Amino acid sequence: MKRSKESTFLAIIVLTGLSTTGMILILNKNESSNPQSDSTPQSQVSREANYNDGSYSATGTYPTQGGRESISLTVIVAKNLIMDASVIQNGITPQAKEYQERFVSSYKELVIGKKIDEVSLSRVAGSSLTSIGFNKALEQIKSNASK
16 A cells, blocks of 8 residues: 555554444644644743842731731842842731731741742741731732832
8 A cells, every 4th residue: 555755654553442443543743742832932831020129018908807907028029039028017906916926937938039929828827817918918019020
């Protein structure tokens, strides 16, 4: 049987056990097994946001049982990394003050030296609501620092 170059097959795989007739998978040599071969180049797919170097501050609020609370954040950004961070506790209720103190004692190791786009805190030293305020402040900072 004579075959043209266009109809040359790379592989014929017979899968049995699914039915009495089996299944045949045929790959043509002109078809790509890489689904991204004709898509957008990888450099455009995973584009990272760029931020201006500098010091930025913002305040993030969050709901508690005792009402709205807030926490103020200042970060120093260099080459899209958080080089330093400081928090001002604005807790009003005794419970908010306690959770903010816990948060402040442990958050730095989770953010210093990290890419700003990769930082999102959920629960720090038992404080989950303070993390919400932190994340809101960080989002404001990212907006202000973006190129």
